[in-house]
Amino acid sequence: MTDQATPMVTVESVTRTFGHGSGKVIALEDVSFEVPRGRLVALVGRSGSGKTSLLNCIGGLDRPSSGRIVVDDVEVTTLSERRRTALRRDTVAFVFQTFGLVPMLSAAENVGLPMRLQTAKTSVRERRVAELLDLVGLSKHKDQRPAELSGGQQQRVAIARALANEPRLLIADEPTGQLDADTGAAIMALLRDVIAAEGMTALVSTHDQGMMDIADDTVRLADGRLVSADDATFVGTGSRATGSEHQGRVI
């Protein structure tokens, strides 16, 4: 049984650098914060501030250069490649700005894909796919391929697919970045609802004020450093922003 009191995500002094010598880029520098279980946390910051780098390290797609990350009581920074793949299959699900659907597969087949990888029984899988398509309001569009769906509908399929294996942590990297304001707002509301319905924790990078407004907490990066976060999540010792800065809008 997992201890409900431990955070879903703990990031401790994480640094990620790319390249060497004069070409060295510090994407993340000494970042520390926690995401409590059951929360929707917005990760904000200008382009290039390190949001994607951080999400990739937390979700096990990449490794930090130094520091420690614990997800659902498992230290992901020291996991083998095989165990990191298992983490991505069983614990964490990603939603990307570009949706990442398989073009040749229908909406229903895309949603069922992660369950195939987990070898779920066909009857179980079909029931879950129908349930998920209903949850995101796409039952009528289940046989359409991604190219036959609107951007907002494609992102709904991607969200349904992310939920397929009942992940404990949903990581979304600018999920509304390619959508118009109204569709983006609908996707945010959907995310908020499914996170509550499925009892998940979510970490969502965004440039969208609407997303920040519906999030429980906000974590803010500037040039790879954490500059502010709500009190509940902030555990760093670095540069803490003032209250007024913390309320400010991110461009």
Ligand SMILES: Nc1ncnc2c1ncn2[C@@H]1O[C@H](COP(=O)(O)OP(=O)(O)OP(=O)(O)O)[C@@H](O)[C@H]1O
């Ligand atoms: N694979 C890589 N090789 C070299 N540099 C990289 C790599 N990935 C990211 N960077 C650099 O790290 C920094 C942070 O990039 P990152 O993609 O994390 O930013 P971001 O906050 O997600 O930006 P955006 O809002 O534009 O998506 C940038 O300066 C970027 O150029």
Ligand SMILES: [Mg+2]
């Ligand atoms: Mg990014």
